[in-house]
Amino acid sequence: MQAGRELDVKVAEALGYQVNKISPDYFILVDGEIDVLPYFSSRWAGMGLLMDEALKQGIAFRLETRFMVGSFIDYACLVSDGNRLELASASTAPHATCLAFSKLKGIETDL
Numbered sequence: 001m002q003a004g005r006e007l008d009v010k011v012a013e014a015l016g017y018q019v020n021k022i023s024p025d026y027f028i029l030v031d032g033e034i035d036v037l038p039y040f041s042s043r044w045a046g047m048g049l050l051m052d053e054a055l056k057q058g059i060a061f062r063l064e065t066r067f068m069v070g071s072f073i074d075y076a077c078l079v080s081d082g083n084r085l086e087l088a089s090a091s092t093a094p095h096a097t098c099l100a101f102s103k104l105k106g107i108e109t110d111l
Contacts, residue, residue, distance in 0.1 A: 001099070001102075001110065003041040003042045003090070003092065004041060004042065005025075005026060007040070007041040007098050007099075007109065008026070008037055008042075008098075009037065010102055010109070011040045011098050011101060011102060012026075012028055012037055012038075015050070017029065017037075025037065038050075039094075040094065040098050041094050042092070043094060044093070044094060046094060047093060047094035050097060050101060051097065057081070058081055059079060059081050059101070059104065060079070060081075061097060061101075062078040062079075063076070063077050063093055063096070063097060064077075064078075066089070074090060074096070075089060075091070075092060075095075075097075076096060077089070077096040077099070077100040077101075078100065079097075079100040079101055079104050080104075084104060086100050086104040087100060087103075088100035088102075
């Protein structure tokens with residue numbers, strides 16, 4: 001699945017947020033207040049928020065930048081909840097992180 005709002009919605013729902021679309025964007029309810037759905041899969045700040053929220057659920061991340069012969073290959077993200085490990089890779093760190101988290105949560109991202 002490509003990085004973008006569709007993946008962001010799946011990640012938010014896996015974190016336990018209710019997501020509503022009010023054209024043209026998506027919104028979530030956080031502590032009784034409406035907030036714009038973070039860009040989990042495409043922005044570093046969104047990735048950081050995902051990692052913070054997942055940590056509250058006991059989920060840990062390991063993110064690596066992979067190189068071969070001095071050239072960038074991709075980012076690899078390993079995620080674990082203490083029982084399972086999942087790995088995903090992508091050309092950006094936020095995208096790899098979202099894909100790995102989605103796999104751990106059993107969300108289909110190979111659409």
